Amino acid sequence: MTAITATRLDLAALNAMDRDAFVAAVGPTFENASWIAQAAWSRRPFASVDALHAAMLDVVRQAPEERRLAFLRGHPELAGREAQAGTMTAESTGEQSSAGLDALSREELDEMQRLNRVYRERHGFPFIIAVRRHTRQQIFEALRARAAGSTDVERRAALEQIGLITRGRIDALVGG
Secondary structure, eight states, X not given: OOTTTTSOEEHHHHHHOOHHHHHHHHGGGSTTOHHHHHHHHTTOOOSSHHHHHHHHHHHHHHSOHHHHHHHHHTSOOTTSHHXXXXXXXXXXXXXXXXXXXXXXXXXXXXXXXXXXXXXXXXXXXXXXXXXXXXXXXXXXXXXXHHHTSOHHHHHHHHHHHHHHHHHHHHHHHEEO
């Protein structure tokens, strides 16, 4: 069980939290970016989980380009150095494990690291995909295909994938 799913919160309780408690509760849903929860807090009360997630995504979308890019760069590579060192968030560790990325063969790990490097060198941030929605094979295929795409398209794709990832995390965290 990840840190996010350890305690399920009621939406009314979340709406009643002070800023620090709110950030502590929902901040981890957006990878190492508590600034998103800090900014979304002022938009309470949230009428629904959809409204909460939309507010947090709006914070990202409205952030200056430099901050959005820094946010993308803050995500871990798939089966990358953070995974090898055990320094990923509990949420990312669980998600990567769900796709078997913690059990790659030596050949698969070498290919993943090579593809990660190619992608990062081309686009300037790590490949981001909602791994819980894909098989290991689909992840490799998407990484190969997206590494060759345009950086503008990849920035949009990364934010779309983050929306899917964070929605799953919020749904696991907040009820009602």
